[in-house]
Amino acid sequence: MLIPVILSGGAGTRLWPVSREGRPKPFMKLADGESLLLKTYLRAAHVGYGGELVTVTNRDYFFMSRDELARARLCDGHQGVFLLEPVGRNTAPAVAMAALYVANKHGRDAKLLVLAADHLIKNEQSFDKAVTDAVGLAAQDYLVTFGVVPDSPETGFGYIEAGQAIGGGRAVKGFVEKPSEDKAREYLLDDDFLWNSGMFCFKAGVFLDELSAHAPEVLKACEACWSEMREKSSLTDTMFEMPAETFNAVPDISVDYAVMERSARVAVVPVDIGWSDIGSWSAIRDMAEPDDENNRAIGEVIFVDSINSYVQSEDRLVAAVGIDNLLIIDTSDALLVANADRAQDVKQVVARLKAQNHGALKLHPTVTRPWGTYTVLEEGQRFKIKRIEVKPGASLSLQMHHHRSEHWIVVSGMAKVINGNQEIFVATNESTYIPAGHKHRLENPGIMDLVMIEVQIGEYLGEDDIVRFLDIYGRCQ
């Protein structure tokens, strides 16, 4: 039994403005239209043989994560299980909660394959082979890490120093902190040094034992969470919400510090699998095909006498004149222009936005909700226009606004609308009007997406002018 456990917590501040709090790095779509999380689900389903996929993520990302799992269209028998954190507490508590779940449901000998939700692996075949090797070592009670064979003198990663061969892998001599550039160049020529990829494989019981030995306070705090959670849930549930107060008290520590660097039972499987942590826009750039001037473009771009540059545009025309070595990332509400050598410093923009509590830090113009999405198309004086997309079978809460009226025009699909005391169907090319103070509810009763244009009119148009009476997603409080 091998249960893939996907840790989905990366903020990806270096990938602003595409990665933001409201839709962070795991949900970022690559040029092929697939998100990193979706790719991770596909990869995990391919190697897992327990039929279960466990995701540990913040509860804010539950519905979005479930949507990505649905988009992966895995064949029957793959059951998604979600362990939801109220706050981030680094990787040790996340892995510990997953290990407690797996040990309790499937037994202490069931193995976990811990994967990050925001990495890319190009060579899936080599990855499958490496997982097989890791499972073999895990069966011998090793805590197995995956060590990526370096192809550049990377100073942004920790390294693993490998020792003698054991089974399909090697023993671990030690872990090395992010090195200097000189050291990184040395390591590049030395077969014993590997990048610490943050992927692991081990039996649930072995991990919990080692955690108990080396970081007992973490295990104890996680067990308290587990007990409290179990009081409200059954092991057959697919969604577990960690109790906020108890989980808040769990130490913030990485699995490397808590266990891997301290345990004597660690092994490493060296891998050459086309791995990237997609750490910055430079990594995204490198995935696109360069032209003769070493320019790369996603979207409609005109290069005039420009070289070595990357432009990514969602829906606008971009013209570049006489530029060199730039990254230009264009989204509908924010634009980034950066020297490619300074890709790491994009996080400074996010820090600045954070200091200003700026809206562009958190939300995209398109906001994802459990029932679908809405996109603000324009805000003017006393009016706001949204495009609302509701998934088949989904419905918004029964709600009321004090300060705004809403005009709804269905442009695609069919809407079922409760408007005051009436229940009506609104078909494509029909409209309805919701006066301020009227209780209303929007539902998509059909089997295709409902697309609707909403024109709000009123003195105050903030999202907080909403009274929810009934909500299938538990958002009434």
Add this chain to the structure above:
Amino acid sequence: MLIPVILSGGAGTRLWPVSREGRPKPFMKLADGESLLLKTYLRAAHVGYGGELVTVTNRDYFFMSRDELARARLCDGHQGVFLLEPVGRNTAPAVAMAALYVANKHGRDAKLLVLAADHLIKNEQSFDKAVTDAVGLAAQDYLVTFGVVPDSPETGFGYIEAGQAIGGGRAVKGFVEKPSEDKAREYLLDDDFLWNSGMFCFKAGVFLDELSAHAPEVLKACEACWSEMREKSSLTDTMFEMPAETFNAVPDISVDYAVMERSARVAVVPVDIGWSDIGSWSAIRDMAEPDDENNRAIGEVIFVDSINSYVQSEDRLVAAVGIDNLLIIDTSDALLVANADRAQDVKQVVARLKAQNHGALKLHPTVTRPWGTYTVLEEGQRFKIKRIEVKPGASLSLQMHHHRSEHWIVVSGMAKVINGNQEIFVATNESTYIPAGHKHRLENPGIMDLVMIEVQIGEYLGEDDIVRFLDIYGRCQ
């Protein structure tokens, strides 16, 4: 009698993406919200003392030009007169038509002050003084040019070589083509060399006589236009449309080549008036105040370790990381990122767009119509959303669409709507529905702007699905 004549014909391709065919350089708004044309009207009204302002422009820009004149809110007594060209034929025919109009209406001794619609003059007082000098020379039957005292070794302008002093100016020894950089550096140190600004002052009759002497074929062709035009109009009209076929036959030649460089009666008034032809984005940049890192920003911009750069953004957040010497011009549907040393080459982008017959060459998302504006907010599958603004008292044509229905929602003001056989009023926060095949008309009967959201739904949503039945702006054919 001094009649300002404003030549409004510049395409301003170096100022793409803000300047485009649909709204070219004279209509470009500066940071203070005023267009170059509006500033020219204010300047002209200040010095003119005939009560008339003559604009020579393409007929496509008539309504937009008239709007700018209205925005200038000139005090009573200033009458706008528009001479409309079907095609551009350079400056000699434009000035000749204006001279024919002025000579016929106000007599051959009335003076013209010829100004470009897309230049900027910072020092209005010095300009007023220079005009007084020029008028004095024009009274002595000189063709007066304004020669700008150079403050840089400019290779993009022609130069005027000044001779002995006469009246408030100097005689002209000759005109010099755009010089080499070495020559331009020499001229900068020599008081006799001045930039040819393209502004002039002369009596209508003197100009026509000199045109007859030096370019009789131009005068003859223009006189043919004038006669044909007069058959359909009265001298008290304020809008004269040049006959297309006859005007097409007028030679394409500049006023410098046709008259100034050939005439013996040319004088120059040297001026130091803070003049700029706003020839590229560098000129726009120079008008903004630099910060400590020599960055300049219009709009919301975050600079991280960036220097010497200019960012202009309409409504999006722009972040710049580690950049130097860039121009970043952000509009709602197109973005320009250019090395500041290559500002002249922006015209190459326009040339490329022209070769592709690209939409971003011609129109802004906001399109100006005689009755107001419309802005496309979103185009989706089978739907399109527009914000429509109708000026007080204005109305759209009585029209019909075969392939689309329209939902209209009034968000501000009052609409009078003809919908099939009905005539109704639609107030703020009310809506109406125009089915495909229904004749309809939209009017703003009020005294404040009407703002409306239109949601179009149908198989085909092109602007050419329109049958016009009645149009007060003469667009039925």
